Amino acid sequence: MRAIVYSETGPSDVLRLEERPVPEPGPGEVRVRVVVSAVNPTDWKNRSGGGAAAAAEQTPNQDGAGVVDAVGSGVTAFTPGDRVWSFLSAHQRPGGTAQEFTVLPVERVVPLPDGASFDVGASMGVPAMTAHRALTVHESGPARLAPGALDGRTVLVAGGAGAVGHAAIQLAHWAGATVITTISSDAKAELARAAGADVVVNYRTDDAADRIREAAPDGVDLVVEVSPARNAGLNSRVLANHGSIAVYANDGGDEVTLDVRGHFAINARYQFLLLYTVGQDALSAAAEDITAALSDGALGVGEENGLPLTRFPLERTAEAHDAVEQGTVGKVLIDVAPDAG
Numbered sequence: 001m002r003a004i005v006y007s008e009t010g011p012s013d014v015l016r017l018e019e020r021p022v023p024e025p026g027p028g029e030v031r032v033r034v035v036v037s038a039v040n041p042t043d044w045k046n047r048s049g050g051g052a053a054a055a056a057e058q059t060p061n062q063d064g065a066g067v068v069d070a071v072g073s074g075v076t077a078f079t080p081g082d083r084v085w086s087f088l089s090a091h092q093r094p095g096g097t098a099q100e101f102t103v104l105p106v107e108r109v110v111p112l113p114d115g116a117s118f119d120v121g122a123s124m125g126v127p128a129m130t131a132h133r134a135l136t137v138h139e140s141g142p143a144r145l146a147p148g149a150l151d152g153r154t155v156l157v158a159g160g161a162g163a164v165g166h167a168a169i170q171l172a173h174w175a176g177a178t179v180i181t182t183i184s185s186d187a188k189a190e191l192a193r194a195a196g197a198d199v200v201v202n203y204r205t206d207d208a209a210d211r212i213r214e215a216a217p218d219g220v221d222l223v224v225e226v227s228p229a230r231n232a233g234l235n236s237r238v239l240a241n242h243g244s245i246a247v248y249a250n251d252g253g254d255e256v257t258l259d260v261r262g263h264f265a266i267n268a269r270y271q272f273l274l275l276y277t278v279g280q281d282a283l284s285a286a287a288e289d290i291t292a293a294l295s296d297g298a299l300g301v302g303e304e305n306g307l308p309l310t311r312f313p314l315e316r317t318a319e320a321h322d323a324v325e326q327g328t329v330g331k332v333l334i335d336v337a338p339d340a341g
Helices: 041-048 118-122 125-134 163-174 186-195 208-215 228-238 260-265 280-295 314-325
Strands: 002-005 016-019 029-039 063-071 083-086 101-105 109-111 154-158 178-183 199-202 220-225 239-247 269-272 309-313 331-335
Touching: 002 314, 016 314, 029 083, 029 118, 029 314, 041 314, 063 118, 063 125, 083 118, 109 280, 125 163, 125 220, 125 280, 154 163, 154 228, 163 178, 163 186, 163 220, 163 280, 178 186, 178 208, 186 199, 199 208, 208 228, 220 228, 228 239, 309 314, 314 331
Parallel strands: 154 178, 154 220, 178 199, 220 239, 239 269, 309 331
Antiparallel strands: 002 016, 029 063, 029 101, 029 331, 063 083, 083 109
């Protein structure tokens, strides 16, 4: 099989296309013929040495979608031919999705509903599961998402044109929330609206706090936050009493300054989250709820759904990593199998 591998961390040119034996699934494992692989920021960061260094030959990319090809002993949830999406494929394992076949623990493989494309399935994983966790940490909010679960709630999504922001808008909308999002340009505003945002605020041209308060006079219940260092002041001005701020990234800096008295007054909660250490219960809940949303057609991708797709063939995986590192808007996908698309 064709596989992208690297044996040392560094720039994208450490990635190389090689022929490797098709791996065999062991007990409790599933072999997936990968159709589409997706690139996340953590993929290029790990490859560059920003995450765990490569101890041995590694195939990158956490997320993907394809078809079950074989199952190991003890696996009853899947049979060959099942369409699936996968997550954390390269976390603490050498075999990511940038290869024609990958072997995964059954817990990291999820059924892909018939109406969902491989592009959609590959675009879930890290972004959608992070968004799910962020939307379920409010102290009096739901632990699971479904239609109606967020009725009456107002959610503020910082950076609604990013992959996690896009998924958060779609999931919150599906669950019944009023969704406000901040963006930095008219083009990104159109993407956020296409994803389902009810109110779009350009923080570069608007008074963001005033606009958000106009839409949510009593404040927002939950913030899905990509840039806590930059947005701490804004969040304190728009958060409702007992509101929560779910932080999933450190864009804009690693240190946050908070007005302690102001946060006391509104009983604010900061919840930090990292998908890689959040635990299996949270991952399983997210996978189940995301699959339900996929069945409902609530998680579309492509520019018409607010998430432009940029594609590369497998042999150009290095360029795909560079595209994500350089901030390409939308989702970067890699066509692995001939019938990808």
